[in-house]
Amino acid sequence: MLDVSTGVALAAVGAGISMGAAAIGAGIGVGIAGAAGAGAIAEDPNKFGTALVFQALPQTQGIYGFLGAVLIMIGTGILGGFSGFESAANTMAGLTGTTPENAALIMGLAAVGGGLSVGLAGLSAIGQGITAAGSIGAVSKEPGAFGKCMVLTVMSETFAVFGLLITILILVGLKLLGA
Amino acid sequence: MTLEELAASLGFSSFPPLFAVALAVALVVGLIILVPILLRVIEIANYAYSNSRIQVMSSRIIPEEKLKEMIEASSLAEVVAALETTEYSAYLREMMEERSEAIERALNRHTADSYREVVMMVPLNLKKILTVLLRKWDVYNIKLILRGVYAGRSPDDVRADLVPVGELNPSKIGELAEARSLEEVISNLDGTPYSRLAESLQLFDQTRNLTVFEARLDKILYEDAWKDATSQPLDENLLSLKNYLATNIDVVNLKFVFRAKKDGLAAGSIESYLVSGGGLAESLIKGILEVDSVDNVVAALEGTKYYQPVLGAVPEYESTGSILPIELALDGHLVRVGKNISITQPFGIGPAIGYLSMKEMEIRNVRTLARGIESGLSPDEIRSLIMKVGS
Numbered sequence: 001m002l003d004v005s006t007g008v009a010l011a012a013v014g015a016g017i018s019m020g021a022a023a024i025g026a027g028i029g030v031g032i033a034g035a036a037g038a039g040a041i042a043e044d045p046n047k048f049g050t051a052l053v054f055q056a057l058p059q060t061q062g063i064y065g066f067l068g069a070v071l072i073m074i075g076t077g078i079l080g081g082f083s084g085f086e087s088a089a090n091t092m093a094g095l096t097g098t099t100p101e102n103a104a105l106i107m108g109l110a111a112v113g114g115g116l117s118v119g120l121a122g123l124s125a126i127g128q129g130i131t132a133a134g135s136i137g138a139v140s141k142e143p144g145a146f147g148k149c150m151v152l153t154v155m156s157e158t159f160a161v162f163g164l165l166i167t168i169l170i171l172v173g174l175k176l177l178g179a
Numbered sequence: 180m181t182l183e184e185l186a187a188s189l190g191f192s193s194f195p196p197l198f199a200v201a202l203a204v205a206l207v208v209g210l211i212i213l214v215p216i217l218l219r220v221i222e223i224a225n226y227a228y229s230n231s232r233i234q235v236m237s238s239r240i241i242p243e244e245k246l247k248e249m250i251e252a253s254s255l256a257e258v259v260a261a262l263e264t265t266e267y268s269a270y271l272r273e274m275m276e277e278r279s280e281a282i283e284r285a286l287n288r289h290t291a292d293s294y295r296e297v298v299m300m301v302p303l304n305l306k307k308i309l310t311v312l313l314r315k316w317d318v319y320n321i322k323l324i325l326r327g328v329y330a331g332r333s334p335d336d337v338r339a340d341l342v343p344v345g346e347l348n349p350s351k352i353g354e355l356a357e358a359r360s361l362e363e364v365i366s367n368l369d370g371t372p373y374s375r376l377a378e379s380l381q382l383f384d385q386t387r388n389l390t391v392f393e394a395r396l397d398k399i400l401y402e403d404a405w406k407d408a409t410s411q412p413l414d415e416n417l418l419s420l421k422n423y424l425a426t427n428i429d430v431v432n433l434k435f436v437f438r439a440k441k442d443g444l445a446a447g448s449i450e451s452y453l454v455s456g457g458g459l460a461e462s463l464i465k466g467i468l469e470v471d472s473v474d475n476v477v478a479a480l481e482g483t484k485y486y487q488p489v490l491g492a493v494p495e496y497e498s499t500g501s502i503l504p505i506e507l508a509l510d511g512h513l514v515r516v517g518k519n520i521s522i523t524q525p526f527g528i529g530p531a532i533g534y535l536s537m538k539e540m541e542i543r544n545v546r547t548l549a550r551g552i553e554s555g556l557s558p559d560e561i562r563s564l565i566m567k568v569g570s
Contacts, residue, residue: 006194006195010198028220028224031224032220032223032224032227033227035224035227035228035231036227036228036230036231037231038228038231039227039228039229039230039231039232039233039235039300040231040232040234040235042228042232043232043235043236044235047235105182105194126216126220130220130223130526133223133227133231133526134525134526136231137230137231137233137234137235137525137530138234138525140231140234140235140238141234141235141237141238142238
């Protein structure tokens with residue numbers, strides 16, 4: 001027999017995956033770009049500006065993960081504890097004509113799906129960090145390549161944006177947000 | 180079917196245990212996929228710092244435009260002034276007089292320092308590979324000492340020209356510079372791979388030509404390096420080293436063959452000097468040895484990567500009668516290979532190989548330029564001696 005607590009636990013897992021996986025990606029990406037930036041600065045401190053811009057790019061995935069986690073917590077009502085979640089589950093049950101227990105489970109699984117989407121998409125920051133590191137080297141050697149390298153580095157961002165978008169669509173589609 | 184019914188049909192008492200098992204399976208599969216990716220990421224992260232630093236160092240290599248301006252200089256003072264805006268400035272400040280020799284020494288000191296820095300900053304696995312490449316400077320130093328001793332230069336004078344960045348201990352190099360005879364230099368090489376130079380002593384006594392030792396040193400250097408690069412399982416870095424060494428060996432062999440053919444030497448007298456290994460097939464090398472002119476060597480190279488660069492230098496060879504344009508084209512091709520490795524392998528040994536080869540070209544060009552201006556050569560004459568990144 002299901003109770004609401006399973007849904008709460010799943011919603012918490014979803015929010016955790018959203019932030020945690022995205023933070024792993026962003027952390028590794030920023031770390032790789034930062035190491036390359038440190039190398040460039042060790043030779044020429046004037047390269048700090050270039051290094052900082054490229055190092056900042058993989059950080060955005062961490063922000064998306066944080067945003068995804070907050071949206072999941074707001075949508076499922078777990079920010080208000082058990083009672084908040086229960087209230088959201090009852091609202092959903094009323095809207096869909098199912099039992100509150102089933103609604104709680106659906107909300108929990110939606111949170112896990114949404115968390116996986118933005119969290120795993122956040123791992124794209126690793127690839128972005130690698131491109132950023134290569135770009136720091138390339139721009140240090142050829143400053144005129146800044147714009148082109150920036151375009152190449154930003155490419156990985158697309159997938160992180162898609163990941164966040166799917167999370168929002170899941171939450172909105174199931175009327176957990178904006179209902 | 181509800182989730183509870185699905186769980187029951189799969190033998191679970193309720194949905195949560197089914198979900199836990201599904202999550203565990205997903206985690207294991209995820210780890211199997213992620214672990215190799217993470218290992219590769221860690222490997223890349225190892226190179227991020229050093230390679231970015233090397234790229235900045237490469238950006239300081241004198242650009243072609245500046246070199247062109249320096250060629251037009253009317254005196255060494257102008258060359259020194261132009262070099263003041265480069266990373267050589269600190270080294271030039273210690274220069275006591277404006278002579279090409281003093282400029283060369285400043286270049287050598289800077290080279291030694293920057294190579295040492297590169298070796299220190301790269302990850303451990305690259306240190307071993309770079310040491311193989313830096314052995315070139317051991318051979319450079321030994322050749323310099325042999326020439327110095329042969330010409331009766333003072334040990335201090337010889338020592339000032341050395342670039343002690345190779346595998347040999349700097350104190351060992353210093354000890355070699357103290358020797359007063361060629362035999363003493365060679366006997367002091369005991370315990371190093373270059374002790375095999377003793378086998379060439381008899382031939383030297385017959386010919387009194389230092390080329391005997393120099394060719395032998397190149398043979399020892401490249402054959403040992405080739406053995407090192409090919410005797411272990413090839414990873415990406417060793418593959419790049421092998422590719423670069425193969426071009427190096429081919430270039431050394433081809434330069435030797437071109438010069439020998441220009442001087443009309445027979446195949447038998449050249450063969451023993453050639454370095455084994457490299458990218459050219461043994462049958463092709465044997466075929467080249469049998470031809471009787473420089474033009475036929477060029478024709479025999481058709482179908483190899485050296486054909487186009489050499490072909491481009493043939494008109495200049497024909498108009499001047501000097502083999503130098505062909506040698507410069509081959510050296511330029513080697514730099515191009517180093518540069519290509521640098522571009523295609525940004526996270527690995529690429530930037531280090533690219534830097535070493537571009538730096539070598541820079542030192543050689545500034546040295547040529549300084550000597551040329553000191554000897555009163557015209558800008559056109561100096562231009563014909565300058566090496567460029569080849570095709």
